[in-house]
Every structure is written in structure tokens, then in C-alpha cells.
Amino acid sequence: MNGTSKITASHRARTAAVYLRQSTLIEVRDNTESTLRQYALGDEAVRLGWDREDVLVIDADLGLSGKFGQVREGFRDLVAKVCLGEVGAIFGLEVSRLARSSADFARLLELARLTDVLLIDDDGVYDLTNFNDRLLLGLKGSMSEAELHILSSRLQGAKRAAAERGDLRSPLPVGYVYDDEGMCVIDPDMEVQAAIRDVFAAFAAGGSAYQVVAAFVGRRFPLRAYRGAWAGQLRWGKLTHARALGVLSNPCYAGTYVYGRNITRRRVQPDGSVRTSLTRVPREQWPVVLHDHHEGYWTWADYVAAEAKLKANCTHDGARPAREGLALCQGIMFCGSCGRPMTTRYHAGGQAAYECSLSRADHEATPTCRSILADIVDDAVVAALLETLSPEQIELALAAADEVTGRHTRSHRAAELAVERARFDADRAERAHAAVEPENRMVARTLEARWEARLAALDQAQAALNTAREAKPALPDRSALQALAADLPGLWHASDTRDRDRKRLLRTLISDVTLLPEPDRARARVGVRWHTGATDNLALTRPRLSADIRRTPAAARELIATLRPGHSDEQVVAALADAQLTTGTGRPYDVAAVKWVSYTYKIPAPVPFRDGEICVN
Template identity: 65%
Template sequence: MASRAMNRASKIQRAHLERLAIVYVRQSSLAQVYGHTESTARQYALADDATRLGWEASRIVIIDADLGISGRTASARAGFRELVGRVCVGEVGAIFGLEVSRLARSSADLQRLLELCSVSDTLIIDSDGTYDLAQFNDRLLLGLKGTMSEAELHLLAGRLHGAKQAAAGRGALRFPLPVGYVYDDARATVLDPDEEIQTAVRDLFAAFTVTGSGYGVVGAFAARRFPRRAYGGAWAGEIRWGRLTHGRVLGILANPAYAGAYVFGRYRSRRTLTPDGTIRTTLIRLPLPEWAVLIRDHHPGYISWETYLANHERVAAHCTHHGARPEREGRALCQGIVRCGACGRGMTTTYPARRPAVARSSPRWWTRSSPTASCRWSRLRRLRWPWPRRMRWQIDGPAAAGPWSCGSSGRAMMPREPSGRFTSAIPTIGWWRARWSSAGRPS
């Protein structure tokens, strides 16, 4: 122990003692924070080591903002960013860590920190010794430790994912069940014994068979409650009753568990790089042939597998996010490509009884939950002459501030005679706006 202390103190100079000693504390998950308290206590005790090595108590700073955050990336770690910032301005004399893996599990992040420490003459001190990054041997040793730490994380993740996939292949991997299902004493998936919950789920599928749309199901449940299982908090795992939403309807219709199927691997994670250099992980929904595990007739279902596939195709046919929308009355002109010139949302057309067509620029859920006086709807008049070469609209009213200005008092309509010339927002692809002349050509 005495030789180790001498080895530590041999590289510490007065210039280092006159600057800050940063004690960096991190645990990879909240479960480790609450369950592995001894490791956390050892990291906080590094402040006593800094005192014994000559730093004054006023110059010892503990950074523990990353407790419960993985060291795989630096983007989500505010404490690591604070540490790097202090090193860059030259106010850090030494960084204390229990081991190199506490600093970073990524070789790229660790090498960046080592380079900054080398330039700013900052020491790194762990349980094995003191490292001066200006010396090649110390820098090489820390680099090897960082590489081994990253490889260790890769091996652990590989083992965990392999065991998880093996259990899922047998249908033995347990995960939270959707509303309408519970685990029995034999760990098998069975229907919820609560008859009210079963009736609500069956009525949802029956309502979709009758109405054919998610909003139709929401309307059928307008005066009823629907069960929902709470996750986390004091109500974790318990059933709560509330209003049925459109998103929940689509989620239930898309869940193959209600058809008696055990499914694993419906989503795949993908890491993307944002323009500011931040690495983000997103989930991608995979098509049915690419699901990793699919075991049909695994448990009792509320609907058959054929009904599930038919519902899936029916919902996909009603999707208006991409491409042309379903054809209604009148001619199918510019379906799916017209956008509001004020807000940029896609225009949808409705046909109220005894009224002209109404073009709406907001989705139905938006107008219901957040009614606003702008960008809501515009009334269209029928064209009074044949359709040769002209595709134009004109704005009539005080809200005519721009193309397709859909204010509550503004109306977008066809010109009453083929002599007008104006700027319109007819078919806008993306955010591009076309200017059309009376001859029907871009001017």
C-alpha cells in the first residue's frame, strides 16, 4: 500500500494541487444505484483519497449527475459534459475515478477525454495508480483499459440478448401483457377472469367490424369506459378505467397477442446521427415476415389470426399519411398532395350533407382537442365551367394572407370566371408552392 501511494504521489506536482480535483461518480442504471450501494460509497470515498494526496477540501468537486446513466454514449450524460468542459478551460488538476469504465464505455469518448487531458496537463487517478497523459506509456495503458471496458460491455450485452432470444424462441420470455390477458399460477397466458374487461375488449373488435375505422370505434365508446393497465408508480400492474382514445384503438388492432399469437422482435432499434452530432436511437416497426419469433395459437385469442390480418389490411388502407386519399364525391384531383400554405399540413376533404366540400388542414384529433381560429378549414365552391387546362383557387375574405390561408373567415374557392390571375397553393409537393397563370402554366 505504501508503494502504491508513493507511485500515486510521484506524478502529482504543485500545479496540479493548485487546481481542482474532480471525483467522477457514475452507476449504469438506477437498479445499481439502489442495489449496489457499496460501489457508490467507494466512489464517493475517492474524495478522501484526494485529501490524502494533498488537495484542499475546497478544491475537491464531486460530479455525480450521471448516477443511473449508462456510459455507452456521452450525449445523455450531463455530468460527463461538465467534466469535459472543466478540463477544456484548464481548471482541473486531476480526475478521480474508481476505474476507467466509470468515465466512459466508448473508446471514442474516452480517447477524446484523454486527448484533452494531455493538452491541459490533467492527471487521471484510479484504484491502480496515477496516469500522466503527457507520457506515452500512461496514455497507451489507459487506452487499452478503455478498449477492454468497451469489449466487456459488448460481451455482456451479447450474452444477455442471446439468452433473451433463446427464451423468446420457446415462448417462455415473459413481458407485460396487454389489457385482457393475465398470467396464471403456471405462468401461462390466459384471458383476464374479469368479465367486464373481456366484454370491453370483445366490443372493441366488434365495433371495428361494424364501423371499419378507429374513429368509429372511439365514437362507439364515447359513453363507455375502457380498461388500461398502469405501468410504474403506485398503480403498477393494476387496471385503471378511462376514455378510449384513437391511438389506443390502433395499438390494440395492431397487437397480434389478441389473435392468440406470441410475437417477439416486431421492432428494431437503429442509431442515427443528428445534424448537431448527437447520436439517437429510434425504433423501426418491421413487417410481419421479418418478425424474429411468431408462435400462433400460443394462448386463447379474442379474434382469429385471419381476422387480425384482415383488420391490419383494413387499417393500412385507411392510412392517409402517404399517397392518395380514398376517392369521394367529385373528381379525384390532386389527392394527397395538396398542403395548407399557412401551416403546411396536408389538406383533407370532407363532404357534409347539403353543403359544399370542406377542405381541412388539421387532423381530426387536432381540431377536437385544440380548436383554433386559424388553419382549420376552407369551403370550396363547385367549378362553374368545364375543366380544360386550369387548376386554380382564389382566396376570398380577410384571411387571404397567403396561399390556402385557411382562416375561420377565409374561403378558398374556384374562380367564378376564367379570367382571374393570382398566386395559389395548388398542388404543393412538400413545401414547394406553385404560381399558376390563367393559361394553367407556371409563371
């Protein structure tokens, strides 16, 4: 080793710090020789004159990368001891790689110079008080950083080139495997295929990820682990909402190879550490998209439509999925005055209303922002919808019936595949039990217990299949469906038609409904925008308020105003009766009613004497 003459008694009187580092846990696990060489630096310190008890090994940072100023307790402890003057020399395989960050390395060099600390590696001894040694270490640190940059650029370039050919292999989602030639193919396991296909069928029928999860209640869903103790093995569990969203939003199931769906972003935390996170990239910005790369479970057009549907279902700013409420335009109703979505409010008695409450909450309501009963809007929109639907919708109903039949078939097929798998496991356990020597009772008892467990699982799978077959609801025949489809209004208003189904059909054709500004509070105008781009304006009449209904009719008010100044109240009552006029509540007028109308509308009372007459009282 060169430069040993730079080591003085002052350095040997202090601690010799051996700093160990490897960037990842994989390196620690696989590159054991490098770890042993770094631990051996303690022996090198003893050979150079340090006592064994003065050698400090700092290995807290094994498996932690030094990039981006990541917080490392070992490096922090080393810097603290250098600042306190407790360290005489720092040992490392290559001191320029003590830190991947140039800022950390430069700070360590400056502190080592101030406290007269030597840096020692295989190339020699560096005295930081010597300008030439500082210059050499600075150059080596810059070269180390440039080397990492070049290697990273080459690796990323090769990775991008392989991705553009569709050859870059990555963990496949459940339902796909790599064949012997490295090609992406559909998993040959029929039960896995059936489960994945049923996810897309349930989404097509229900229109939301929640409906997919509901369709899998009581059924198991496959999961393939890619790391840990279960790496590469197929496991079965419950289908959660997050897993359903993951399947529906993965373009791999559409037969499309995509690279760059996520990008890495780094943010500096308040404590100075840098946290790395993945951010989803919009579909329009994906760098590599290869259609028809492999066989898909559905088409790219289905994937794009599902993406839009899931976005619309988002409860933050979407229309939200159709649910059980009575308000049919819930989620697609907008205020034409302020442009905000209208909320749905249910009043006493179950009556619903669309209210422009968001603008009022933000104090941004306009003079023409209104609320309106849901029944008024829904009836007009439904009438326009049923008028638009043509007799060709019969084929739609028949297709829906076929879909229901197919759904039952798929459900039974999944149960049948589960029985087939359980029977195979039971047969294999039986063969293993038969192959063991009878004298080996320890092994025989274990295999017998395993066989019995497999037989019990087979009985459970068979019972589940029988339950699924018995639970199949009766479906009307095609002639009955044709009759129902021909009478669409009757089908719409049928008592067994759910509001959720009505909403789904309405949203299939109508994009949104807008309550247009209308100064006259007795009237309302609604704009309907269809998915085809066409628009319709509907004129509505609001129901009269209870106060308006009970208000005195205008004809009676005018007659009272004309007669009362020159006639007695009894004469006015007689005139109202002859004209067949009644109060707002439908009762005939009497003297008290005439006086109340006169008081309310400030109609003058009868004059007790004529002009020129005086009263002697």
C-alpha cells in the first residue's frame, strides 16, 4: 500500500473507522465476497498499527443506497465521529464510493481535512490536509459519479430498446404466463381463465368494480406471487375492490404491451431525506404501446370504454355509478346557471329534489340557480327516452337475456373447474398414500391425513357446485322477452324493475341533464344531451305551491275591490255567490272572509254616508 508514511502516532491514537456499504439487499445476499473483503479491512488497520480495540466497524448501511442523499445511520454516525475528532482514519475498499452523492462526499472530505483524518483504501493513503490528495480524491469521486451515470444510461437505453420491441419481460398479471419460448400466453389453467373472464363479464353487466366484487362473493380469485416465500406459486383468495380495479385498468388483458405506465418521482422530505414514489402516467403519454402483442381477454376498445366508465364512477368528480335511489338523474344533473353539479336531497316522505347546493355553500349562487323536484325532471326525461327507443331495442333485450344465461353458465363452469381441481388433488394424494411402504407408519399416517383433507375439500367443492346449480333463477323464454321488449313503457314502469337498472339504461343513452335558467318560477326548462351529441330542450311546468293554491282567486279579489266601497259586506257576499266564486280552499264566501280579503289586499271599507251628508252623532 502506498503512502503508509503519512500515518502518524496522532492518527493511531484515535479510532480507525471501517465503513462498510453495499447499495442493495440483493448485493448483500449475493455478493458475499465483497462483504467479507470489507470486514477484512479491520485486519488491515491492525496491520498498519492500530490496536484491535481501536478499530470500529460501521456496517449499519449494508443494503442502503447512497443515492439522492438517502438517510443512512451509519454514514451519519461516521460524520459525527469525524466532527468530534474521534476518528484518525477511515477505511474502505474504494473511498470515492463512500457516498454516491457528491454533496455527501464533498462534505466528508471537508470535515476530514479540518480534523486531520486519513482516508485509506486499496490504492493508498490520502491525507486531506494535502492539496494534491484532495484533488485526486475529488477527481476520483467525479469519475465514480460519471461511471454510474454512463452505466445507468446504457442500461436504461437497452431497457427502452427491448421494450419498443416488446421483448422486455416484466412480471405478468394473473391470467398470463411465459411459455418455454418466453412468449406471453394465457394461463393454461382453465379455472384461472374462467375467473379472469368472469371479471370482465361481471363488469359488462354491472358497470362498476363494486358490482364485480359483488358477483364474486362466495367465489375465490387467483393471485400469483412474484416474490417472497410464495414466489412463482398460484394462490387463491378473495377478490377485493382494489384487485378488481387492478384487473380492469391493466392494458395487458386487452392484448396490449405497454411500457412506461408509471414514472418515478422523488420528493425531499422535511427531515432532508428523499422519498421515491410511483406516479401513474396518463394513457396519452405512455412511451411504448404495442397492440395485438399477445392474446387478450377483451379488446382495446373495451379497455378504453372501461377506463372512461371507471373514471365516471369516481366519487370525487365523476357521475358516480347508478344506485338504488329514486332520483333517476342523480349524478348527471347540472345547474345551467352556475355550471355546478346538482345534489340530490331526500325530503320527508321519500320525495327527492335536485338542489344547486354547492354554489350556495361557496356563496357563488346566481339569481337563477334553482331547486326542482326530481319527479318533474325524471318524468320528462323518461318520456323523451322512451320516445327515442325504437322497436329495434328488442334485439337488445334478447342479447341481455343471452348474457344472463351465459353468466349462469360461467358461474357453473367455475364451480365445475374447482371440483375438477379438487378431484385431481385427491387422486394425487391417494397415489402418494398407495406408493408408501405399509411398514413406514409415520409417513403413511401423514399421507393418509393429507388424503382425507383432499377428500374433504372435494366434498366441499361438489357441494358448492350443487348449490350453484340449485340457485339458478328461472328465466323467461324468448317469446316472453319479445313481448316485454315490445312494450318498453310497461317494462320500464314494472314493479320488479329496479331503479338502478332504470338509471343504467338512462345513462346508456343520455350523457347529462341541465336545468336551464328560467326567470319564471312557475316554469322550468331542461336540456338533455345525448351520447350521440344531439340535444333536446324540454319545457316543464312546476307544481303550484300550497300558498299559491290557498291564495284568493284573482276574479274574487277584483269583484270584492269593485263592490265593497259602495255596498255592504252582505251584498258583496251575495254577489260572490251569484258569480259562483269560492275561497282558495273551496269554501263559499261569508262576511268574515270578505273582511279578511279586504284587509289583506287593502281594499277600502264601505262609506257609511253619501257626499254632502254628515253624521249627527
